[in-house]
Amino acid sequence: MWITFALLLGTMPVAWGCPVCSSPTGVQVREGIFNESFWRNAAVTLAPFPIFAAGVAWIFWGGKPRASNENKH
Amino acid sequence: MKTNTEFNFRPLIGAGVLLGLGMGGFFDGILFHQLLQVHNMLSATVPKTSIPNIEVNMFWDGLFHAFTWITTLLGIMALWRAGKHAEVPWSTRTFVGSLFVGWGFFNFVEGLIDHHLLGVHHVVERLGVSIFDYAFLASGVIFMLVGWAVIRSGKQREVEHVWHPGMVKQRM
Numbered sequence: 001m002w003i004t005f006a007l008l009l010g011t012m013p014v015a016w017g018c019p020v021c022s023s024p025t026g027v028q029v030r031e032g033i034f035n036e037s038f039w040r041n042a043a044v045t046l047a048p049f050p051i052f053a054a055g056v057a058w059i060f061w062g063g064k065p066r067a068s069n070e071n072k073h
Numbered sequence: 074m075k076t077n078t079e080f081n082f083r084p085l086i087g088a089g090v091l092l093g094l095g096m097g098g099f100f101d102g103i104l105f106h107q108l109l110q111v112h113n114m115l116s117a118t119v120p121k122t123s124i125p126n127i128e129v130n131m132f133w134d135g136l137f138h139a140f141t142w143i144t145t146l147l148g149i150m151a152l153w154r155a156g157k158h159a160e161v162p163w164s165t166r167t168f169v170g171s172l173f174v175g176w177g178f179f180n181f182v183e184g185l186i187d188h189h190l191l192g193v194h195h196v197v198e199r200l201g202v203s204i205f206d207y208a209f210l211a212s213g214v215i216f217m218l219v220g221w222a223v224i225r226s227g228k229q230r231e232v233e234h235v236w237h238p239g240m241v242k243q244r245m
Contacts, residue, residue, distance in 0.1 A: 017124045019132055028125035033132050044193050045114055045133050048183045049140050052094050055178055059087045 081160045082228060086171045088151035093175020093220075095145030100176070101183070102138050105196065112198040121198075148175075166227025170220040177216025184209040 017025030019033060105111050113121065113130035114137055121127045155161045187193050188206045196205035 017128050019128065025124055025128075029128040029132075032119070032125050032129035041115060041133060042136065044187075044191055045137050046140060047191065048179075048186050049144075051182050051186070052144065052178065055182075056087055056091055056094070059090055060083060 079160060080162050081158070082162065082164070082167055082224075084151065084155035084158060084161050085164065085167050086174075086224060088148055088155050089168045089171020090175035090178065091144055091148030091151055093148075093172040093177075094179045095141050095148055095175075096172065097176035097179035098138070098141035098144065098183075101179070102134065102141065106134050112194045112196060114194060116194045116198045117192055117201075164227040167224050168227075170223030170225075170227055173216045173220030173223065175220075177213045177218075177220060179213070180209055180216060181213025184213060 017023065017029050019026065019029050021029070106113055113127075114133035115130055119126050119129050121130060156163065184196075184206065188195050188202070188209065192202075195201055195203065196209050197203055
């Protein structure tokens with residue numbers, strides 16, 4: 001897998017602008033991601049997920065457990 | 074044969090909501106970010122005016138989708154576990170309703186936080202805050218209400234027609 005990854009990196013055209021590309025555009029992309037705003041952007045991107053988790057946790061473990069019905073025979 | 078069994082819908086609802094959250098996230102990402110390309114994760118603060126900016130947005134889209142994928146995986150695991158418990162009725166209506174609740178929850182929370190509170194992107198970026206942002210919030214509320222109604226109807230119905238995957242194991 002690492003050999004494949006290394007081959008991919010080595011054969012990428014200079015003009016490509018991906019985060020792992022060794023090109024002027026790639027450098028700009030990396031600088032645009034890994035800069036002083038990195039942690040702020042990460043927090044902003046993932047901000048909804050703690051609320052999702054809280055909602056799901058409430059469904060599984062919150063409130064009073066209620067029996068919906070009894071199956072009587 | 075069951076007698077005086079208490080049904081527990083929570084595991085099935087929880088699993089459905091998790092899967093609805095994940096599927097809702099993927100629907101948003103595939104339709105708005107990739108097919109229509111009307112916005113990306115940080116397109117309001119990092120405008121897509123250059124190749125590097127487009128790539129930067131794609132990175133943060135990827136992080137968001139990684140967590141959406143994890144949410145979906147947790148939903149699959151929760152659903153599998155729910156199927157192993159005899160007290161959890163295998164109710165189609167409850168499950169489908171839960172999917173809609175999860176999807177609606179995604180739309181409402183993500184829309185409120187990202188489109189309105191943080192302003193990191195909008196549904197149609199070139200319009201800024203628009204009717205589409207409010208429609209997105211409304212879709213979340215509507216999906217949750219519809220899902221809740223379907224869950225309630227499922228609970229009423231499944232009282233008489235209870236089945237779950239564990240029953241096959243019992244008969245064997």
